[in-house]
Amino acid sequence: MIEIEILGTGCVKCRRMKKHVEEAVKDLGIKAKITEVNDINEIIRRGVMSTPSLIINGELKSHGRMKSPEQIKKMLKEYL
Amino acid sequence: MGNIVYDPLISGLNNLLEYLSQHTLTCLIPAFFIAGAIAAFVKKDAILRYFGPDVKKRVSYTVAAVSGTVLAVCSCTILPLFAGIYKKGSGIGPATAFLYSGPAINILAIVYTAQVLGYDLGIARAISAISLSMVVGILMALIFKEHDKKVVNASMNHINNEEPEKPRFIMLVFFSLLVAILLVGASKIGWAAKFSAIYLMTVAVSLILIYHFSRDEVTEWGYETWDLTKKIFPLLIAGTFIVGVIAYYMPPETFRPYLGGNSLVSNFIAAIIGAILYMPTLLEVPIIGTTFGYTSGVMGSGPALSLLLAGPAVSLPNMAVLYRIMGGKKTFAYITIVVAVSTMAGFIYGNLML
Numbered sequence: 001m002i003e004i005e006i007l008g009t010g011c012v013k014c015r016r017m018k019k020h021v022e023e024a025v026k027d028l029g030i031k032a033k034i035t036e037v038n039d040i041n042e043i044i045r046r047g048v049m050s051t052p053s054l055i056i057n058g059e060l061k062s063h064g065r066m067k068s069p070e071q072i073k074k075m076l077k078e079y080l
Numbered sequence: 081m082g083n084i085v086y087d088p089l090i091s092g093l094n095n096l097l098e099y100l101s102q103h104t105l106t107c108l109i110p111a112f113f114i115a116g117a118i119a120a121f122v123k124k125d126a127i128l129r130y131f132g133p134d135v136k137k138r139v140s141y142t143v144a145a146v147s148g149t150v151l152a153v154c155s156c157t158i159l160p161l162f163a164g165i166y167k168k169g170s171g172i173g174p175a176t177a178f179l180y181s182g183p184a185i186n187i188l189a190i191v192y193t194a195q196v197l198g199y200d201l202g203i204a205r206a207i208s209a210i211s212l213s214m215v216v217g218i219l220m221a222l223i224f225k226e227h228d229k230k231v232v233n234a235s236m237n238h239i240n241n242e243e244p245e246k247p248r249f250i251m252l253v254f255f256s257l258l259v260a261i262l263l264v265g266a267s268k269i270g271w272a273a274k275f276s277a278i279y280l281m282t283v284a285v286s287l288i289l290i291y292h293f294s295r296d297e298v299t300e301w302g303y304e305t306w307d308l309t310k311k312i313f314p315l316l317i318a319g320t321f322i323v324g325v326i327a328y329y330m331p332p333e334t335f336r337p338y339l340g341g342n343s344l345v346s347n348f349i350a351a352i353i354g355a356i357l358y359m360p361t362l363l364e365v366p367i368i369g370t371t372f373g374y375t376s377g378v379m380g381s382g383p384a385l386s387l388l389l390a391g392p393a394v395s396l397p398n399m400a401v402l403y404r405i406m407g408g409k410k411t412f413a414y415i416t417i418v419v420a421v422s423t424m425a426g427f428i429y430g431n432l433m434l
Contacts, residue, residue, distance in 0.1 A: 009159065009160060040159060040163050040401065041163070044160070044163045044164050047168065048160070049128055049169075050124050050157065064125070
């Protein structure tokens, strides 16, 4: 089970990032727990200053950028 | 003669048409594309390095004062950055400096202010925001010295971007072309020369896109531009219409006793109005131009600048977030300093322009 956290303050980009993550997870047919972190203090606590950011199994994989479903799949594959 | 329902609506529509026809095509559309390109292509990591706890304060302040140009196109980038600098980076001074200057010097704000309210006010807005942000930051740092001692040394998480860098000069040419399109579009040269120049530059941009950008990157640019447009444009349209309706009931003359002239009091009132009134991005421009009558010569240039400075730096929604990040005392101090500093800036500028 992979844990994915999407950090974002609710802007358009962050919501699209969530969609892309869901798409990637579905395509790979894996089990994953997807959480959105919206609270700004929580985001900072994870050491991130720019959103949207992506954390997989506690590891920061991308920050301040949108990622395409393809790119997200590539990142997820490392954890399979 | 007057019709209670009809006339205010016409006044709103006229105002909207006036702003649209004069300013949208020539300046807003290219500006949105530039802002979108900044959001999609400028690597923020390089700039974020200057906000680390170990960086010399002098450097952090300078970067905080000017980086809003590329970092602060939307509030969803400003607030996390602010919180990060405040809690884990170079501390309260640079954080508040960034917060103050950011919204005033992003590309959309400068372009729209300069185009609609005049280049003098646009430039004054940018210069004052940059220089005063350091004053705001240093004052906050002096008042709350103890805060920075507590700042966690834990540095921020950084990851190396695996994507290959594009040659610098390509990016330079790309952005220069976009800015050139904006400037030519807004200039007062004949339409034939204008259209052919813009046409050629657009072709050049497409060639760069074809040969140096991947499909994903171009899509991302499109998305970013569309996102910004979607977020800002409808509010601006609705707002400009409402501004026109309000002008029917309250002509700018209403405000002359408070905002006309350049007295310290009128600058102060303008700064207070700016701090309390929530103005969606860019709407500060028609509010100042039409409602308060800067364009019709009612509002003085000093109060106009005070309002432009205090307005976007403080608003009710961002006060709420600030309160959650740094608590009541510091938020209150920040607002007080913003109002004071903006009043002074307006007062000085107003007297220079007389």
